[in-house]
Amino acid sequence: MARMPHSFIPIVFFVPVCLLLIGYLVVREQTTERPGQLAITTAGMVEMCLNCHTREKLDGAHDNQVVGCSPCHLGDALAIDKDKAHRGMVLNPGDLRWVARTCGVEGCHPADIHKVKNSLMATNRGILATLLYYWGERDRQDAEITVEHLLMSGETSVALDYYRKLCATCHLWKQKGDLPGAPAFFNEKGGGCAACHYNLPPSIPRNTVTTELASTAQEAIEKRPHPQVVKQVPEENCIRCHNRSGRIGLSYTGIFEAEGYGTPYEKGHLSSQRLAGDRFYLKIAEDIHHTKGMVCIDCHIRDEIMGDGTSYAHYEDQVEITCQSCHDATPGTSRKGKPLTNVSGRPGQFILTGKIDGKEHPLRPPNQQACLAPGHQRLSCAACHSTWVPQCYGCHVKRDKRETHLDKLTLKETSGWWEEGRSYIRYEKPMLAVWGDKVVVVTPGCQDLVTLIDEKGASEGGFNRFTMAAINPHTIQAKGRTCKDCHAEPKTIGLGEGTVTLRQGLWQFHPVDRGLQSEQGRTPGLDTFVTIDGTPLQHGSRSNLRPFNGEELRRILRVGLCLDCHSKADDQLWRSYDRQRSCPVFKEL
Numbered sequence: 001m002a003r004m005p006h007s008f009i010p011i012v013f014f015v016p017v018c019l020l021l022i023g024y025l026v027v028r029e030q031t032t033e034r035p036g037q038l039a040i041t042t043a044g045m046v047e048m049c050l051n052c053h054t055r056e057k058l059d060g061a062h063d064n065q066v067v068g069c070s071p072c073h074l075g076d077a078l079a080i081d082k083d084k085a086h087r088g089m090v091l092n093p094g095d096l097r098w099v100a101r102t103c104g105v106e107g108c109h110p111a112d113i114h115k116v117k118n119s120l121m122a123t124n125r126g127i128l129a130t131l132l133y134y135w136g137e138r139d140r141q142d143a144e145i146t147v148e149h150l151l152m153s154g155e156t157s158v159a160l161d162y163y164r165k166l167c168a169t170c171h172l173w174k175q176k177g178d179l180p181g182a183p184a185f186f187n188e189k190g191g192g193c194a195a196c197h198y199n200l201p202p203s204i205p206r207n208t209v210t211t212e213l214a215s216t217a218q219e220a221i222e223k224r225p226h227p228q229v230v231k232q233v234p235e236e237n238c239i240r241c242h243n244r245s246g247r248i249g250l251s252y253t254g255i256f257e258a259e260g261y262g263t264p265y266e267k268g269h270l271s272s273q274r275l276a277g278d279r280f281y282l283k284i285a286e287d288i289h290h291t292k293g294m295v296c297i298d299c300h301i302r303d304e305i306m307g308d309g310t311s312y313a314h315y316e317d318q319v320e321i322t323c324q325s326c327h328d329a330t331p332g333t334s335r336k337g338k339p340l341t342n343v344s345g346r347p348g349q350f351i352l353t354g355k356i357d358g359k360e361h362p363l364r365p366p367n368q369q370a371c372l373a374p375g376h377q378r379l380s381c382a383a384c385h386s387t388w389v390p391q392c393y394g395c396h397v398k399r400d401k402r403e404t405h406l407d408k409l410t411l412k413e414t415s416g417w418w419e420e421g422r423s424y425i426r427y428e429k430p431m432l433a434v435w436g437d438k439v440v441v442v443t444p445g446c447q448d449l450v451t452l453i454d455e456k457g458a459s460e461g462g463f464n465r466f467t468m469a470a471i472n473p474h475t476i477q478a479k480g481r482t483c484k485d486c487h488a489e490p491k492t493i494g495l496g497e498g499t500v501t502l503r504q505g506l507w508q509f510h511p512v513d514r515g516l517q518s519e520q521g522r523t524p525g526l527d528t529f530v531t532i533d534g535t536p537l538q539h540g541s542r543s544n545l546r547p548f549n550g551e552e553l554r555r556i557l558r559v560g561l562c563l564d565c566h567s568k569a570d571d572q573l574w575r576s577y578d579r580q581r582s583c584p585v586f587k588e589l
Contacts, residue, residue: 046077050068071108072103074098090102112306122146124146127163128150129314132159132160135158136465141542168408168409189241195241234356248472248474254285254290259425260280298352301321304320304334320338322335323381325340331350383439394449399452400419401417431443431468431493442540443473449462464523484563486556493557498511530547
């Protein structure tokens with residue numbers, strides 16, 4: 001074979017390059033109104049998208065001048081025709097339906113896709129399994145049923161129909177903007193990776209209380225359409241979903257969803273303090289951590305938010321942060337032994353550094369006299385330091401087959417309109433109960449009174465299911481509850497609002513709430529978890545969550561008899577309390 005002349009080799013490579021360059025210059029001249037705009041990224045990739053998309057400004061890691069448009073949005077980066085270029089394009093690269101071809105490709109975030117898809121925010125396993133168990137459709141509370149399964153299978157039932165129509169807007173499989181006509185608050189939810197890491201540009205004003213877009217937002221979006229992709233997730237993105245059910249996000253910022261009366265009235269009109277969905281609210285004590293300027297990601301770490309790859313059944317399995325992670329003699333480690341990257345220092349001088357603002361927060365150990373006092377070993381931190389919690393009593397649920405309702409997963413109207421209302425809501429006097437070996441805060445979760453109406457308008461049955469659920473309310477205050485708040489307050493210990501008396505050595509309780517009359521008979525008092533003798537009246541949200549038993553109730557109330565005289569935690573009486581018999585009140589015990 002004849003050898004190619006050395007002088008010919010550069011020509012072989014030079015000619016195609018010249019032709020490509022000439023073709024590019026011609027295309028650029030024909031397709032852009034701004035001559036000189038490059039269609040090649042700094043990484044050397046040809047991206048004809050850049051000829052038209054000249055105004056978008058992204059964060060440094062995802063700048064289109066660096067990575068282009070097609071690695072994220074797919075489409076055809078070499079096409080010069082708009083329709084051809086946009087064929088196969090995706091608007092939201094973070095959507096879990098195709099994220100493996102965008103965010104999850106090698107060189108970007110390949111290890112995270114499996115984790116996110118198995119996280120509770122994507123699977124909703126806890127919500128689904130608990131609802132099915134509560135409503136008698138499963139015999140276990142850890143069923144492996146997920147949102148992805150429902151999307152693929154179309155499975156439904158009474159409980160699943162309820163979930164599909166009233167609950168299924170808070171999960172990572174939801175697509176952004178998929179609810180035509182719905183408020184921006186709902187349409188911004190979901191979107192896979194974008195649920196957390198999508199941030200509207202700073203030029204777009206928003207109402208940070210309700211996380212609704214401000215009135216001028218649409219105009220601002222049109223002027224600067226591309227969102228930022230951020231690692232420092234703002235609290236607004238978390239609150240967008242964490243504002244119903246336990247209302248953790250709202251509570252953290254000091255917002256209490258009030259009754260529907262619209263009080264306090266303003267100049268004869270209903271209150272202007274409203275959340276998305278036309279819900280009224282009151283501004284009360286925010287969490288002390290929020291007062292100090294801390295946002296959600298300052299405490300919660302990557303693996304408990306995005307998941308660690310395991311499909312957990314309940315939130316307590318996935319969450320890693322505890323109060324002791326920071327408030328301990330040697331803080332800086334999660335309960336699963338993972339280091340908190342923003343905690344540093346040495347004994348006596350540990351600090352937590354804000355992940356967004358860089359502010360340093362000194363970390364203090366628990367108070368020795370109060371938090372670590374004898375008899376308090378079982379108390380969770382929230383039991384004393386959460387001075388309020390949202391309490392929604394009596395959830396009246398009705399399904400009417402004479403009407404249709406939008407299935408939020410299929411986005412189709414199907415038979416059965418669901419509506420729900422409540423008997424009343426409260427925030428004061430958080431109730432305590434025992435979860436495993438810890439005393440924790442509990443709240444109604446949920447007290448379902450379900451009525452089912454058939455196609456002819458006749459009742460086709462129903463049921464009641466009353467449950468108290470453990471909650472970490474995110475309403476921590478620096479000063480804890482008083483001793484009387486627990487030892488002399490019947491509602492706190494699970495008896496409900498009412499009066500406790502001691503006569504001839506016997507404790508008696510006289511409740512305010514005597515229950516409701518329903519199709520299934522009279523219910524117990526809605527705020528009553530247990531009788532004075534220790535008989536449970538409602539279910540616990542976990543098999544090992546229970547109210548105080550009779551002996552525990554008597555011991556708690558007995559301490560309350562002493563508090564008028566001995567109200568301080570450092571009182572000498574409490575150092576030898578079990579041996580104390582000199583006080584006259586003990587003659588009746």
